[in-house]
Each structure stands twice: as structure tokens, then as C-alpha cells.
Amino acid sequence: MLLATLLHSSLSWAVDVPLTVTLQTSHTEARLMGLYFRTPQLGWAVGSGGVIVKTVDGGKKWQKVVSGTTATLFGVFFLDEKQGWAVGANGTIRRSQDGGQTWQQQFVDTQAPFYGLSFVSPTEGWVVGGNGTILHTKDGGSQWADQASKTNAALYAVQFLTAQHGTAVGAVGTVLMTNDGGVIWTPQETQGAVTLFDVYFSDAATGWAVGNAGAIFQTTDGGSHWTDRTLPCSRTCTKLTDLLRVRFTDPQSGWIVGERGMAYRTRDSGFTWTEQGAVATVSLFGLSFPDGMQGWASGEQGTIVRLSLSQ
Numbered sequence: 130m131l132l133a134t135l136l137h138s139s140l141s142w143a144v145d146v147p148l149t150v151t152l153q154t155s156h157t158e159a160r161l162m163g164l165y166f167r168t169p170q171l172g173w174a175v176g177s178g179g180v181i182v183k184t185v186d187g188g189k190k191w192q193k194v195v196s197g198t199t200a201t202l203f204g205v206f207f208l209d210e211k212q213g214w215a216v217g218a219n220g221t222i223r224r225s226q227d228g229g230q231t232w233q234q235q236f237v238d239t240q241a242p243f244y245g246l247s248f249v250s251p252t253e254g255w256v257v258g259g260n261g262t263i264l265h266t267k268d269g270g271s272q273w274a275d276q277a278s279k280t281n282a283a284l285y286a287v288q289f290l291t292a293q294h295g296t297a298v299g300a301v302g303t304v305l306m307t308n309d310g311g312v313i314w315t316p317q318e319t320q321g322a323v324t325l326f327d328v329y330f331s332d333a334a335t336g337w338a339v340g341n342a343g344a345i346f347q348t349t350d351g352g353s354h355w356t357d358r359t360l361p362c363s364r365t366c367t368k369l370t371d372l373l374r375v376r377f378t379d380p381q382s383g384w385i386v387g388e389r390g391m392a393y394r395t396r397d398s399g400f401t402w403t404e405q406g407a408v409a410t411v412s413l414f415g416l417s418f419p420d421g422m423q424g425w426a427s428g429e430q431g432t433i434v435r436l437s438l439s440q
């Protein structure tokens with residue numbers, strides 16, 4: 130019985146979590162779908178209408194930059210302080226080599242929307258999107274090659290820990306894994322048809338996927354098996370929250386944000402999740418933690434909030 134209790138993911142109600150939430154001024158009303166902080170000072174957010182905003186002081190000031198597109202941007206990632214990519218609707222991939230001040234178009238042979246991206250070096254990366262699309266580059270994005278996902282499900286997120294080991298997740302419970310850089314993508318069984326919006330591995334063995342209606346799946350064997358740890362409906366909820374982003378800052382400490390501004394935190398590798406309440410009044414789509422003590426989330430109506438933990 131004790132073992133079953135320990136293994137079952139539950140919603141705990143600790144009220145002593147020292148979390149400070151600070152609303153920041155983004156100077157945009159765009160729906161900010163993607164967010165990435167390279168350091169606690171340097172961050173970018175992207176969203177509807179091709180909007181890109183940047184901060185160099187931890188979000189005290191956000192500055193709009195010219196993206197060169199009006200397509201909705203869903204994801205952004207910077208490999209270092211200079212080199213970054215943003216992806217979005219209508220086959221949009223933009224690259225920056227100057228820290229996000231200017232952006233150049235990268236050409237692909239598809240109009241599929243791109244939702245997620247992952248780079249392991251300045252030259253090698255992957256993007257995923259609609260209709261099971263997976264593209265791979267070995268030259269920083271000058272050329273992109275299609276990889277066979279063997280699915281038509283929309284893929285919403287991808288993460289590569291190394292140039293060989295990657296995971297992509299998406300609609301109808303889709304989880305794809307590769308051990309050879311995407312030459313072969315293998316579907317994994319999750320025992321669910323929920324839409325999975327994000328995936329994050331804290332190390333090669335331990336990963337999490339989150340999705341609609343409170344869905345959480347955990348793997349401890351590198352993705353060979355996934356355990357359903359879906360959150361129960363809490364005492365105040367009338368509808369299970371769609372969980373949109375998951376990030377871990379170390380193997381024990383993780384965060385999830387989702388619709389209606391809800392946030393959850395774990396300090397025991399995800400066996401229990403503490404509801405933090407609504408850290409914003411709108412749904413949150415972006416989440417990034419440059420270190421274990423502070424992170425940022427972004428969402429509808431240009432919302433950006435800083436999440437900081439006291440020492």
C-alpha cells in the first residue's frame with residue numbers, strides 16, 4: 130500500500146512554497162507561444178503576428194525586434210548568446226546570428242506549421258510540426274532534410290539530449306524516439322490518446338511528457354516505457370487543466386504551466402506535484418528556466434511572468 134502511494138502521482142497542497150511571481154511589461158499584446166532564456170539576463174519570446182521580443186536584463190525591459198515575418202511563431206531556441214532559431218506557421222524558420230537583433234529566413238519545401246525545435250550544435254538541429262513533419266539540418270539550417278516519422282499526427286515538441294538521442298511528442302498520444310539522429314523514429318506506447326504538448330528529459334533515463342486534461346507521463350528507462358501520472362482533479366477544479374509546458378532544473382525539481390495560468394512544481398522527481406495556483410490570468414505556452422532559482426513563462430495577451438524562488 131505504501132509503495133502504491135509513493136508511486137502514484139498526486140496533487141499536494143503545500144502552502145509554504147517560497148515562490149514570487151512578477152508580471153513583466155512585454156510591450157506587446159501578441160500571444161507569446163515560445164520563450165527561451167539563455168542566461169538569467171538574456172531571453173527571447175515569440176508569438177502571433179511574427180512578434181519577437183528580447184531582454185538583456187532579466188525582463189526588466191523587453192524590446193521588440195524585427196522578425197521579418199507575420200507568421201505566428203511557436204518556438205524559439207538559442208544555442209548560445211548569438212545563435213538562435215525561431216519556428217512557426219507556414220513552414221517558417223528564422224535564424225539569428227547576432228543574439229536575436231536581426232533574423233534571416235531559412236527555406237524549406239513545406240508549408241506545414243512548425244511547433245518545436247532542438248539544436249545540439251551550431252550546425253545540427255531538428256524541427257517538428259504538422260502532419261508528422263520532422264526536418265533535420267547539419268549546416269545550421271541552410272538546408273533541411275525530411276525525416277520519416279511514419280505518422281500524420283501533429284508533433285508539438287522535440288528534444289535531443291545528444292546528436293543521436295531524441296524524443297518527439299504530439300497528437301493522439303504520439304511519442305517518437307530515435308537513437309540514431311532521426312534516421313529511424315520508433316513510436317512508443319503511452320496507453321493514451323491524449324494530445325501531448327511538450328516533452329523534457331532531465332537526463333538520458335528520466336523524461337516527462339505533458340498534455341491535455343492534466344496528462345503527465347513519466348519514463349525512467351529512456352523512453353522504452355511510459356507511466357501515466359495524470360494529475361487528479363483538485364478540490365477546486367471543475368475541468369482538468371491542459372498542461373502545455375514542462376521543464377526540469379535538475380532531476381528532482383520541475384515545473385509545469387498550462388491553461389488559465391496554472392502552474393505546478395515538483396521537488397521529488399515528479400512523484401508529487403504542488404499546485405502553485407494561477408501565476409497569470411491567461412493560459413501560458415512558454416516556459417524557460419536558465420537556473421534552478423528563477424524562470425519565466427509567457428502566454429496570451431503579451432503576458433510574461435518571472436517565477437523566482439527565495440534562497
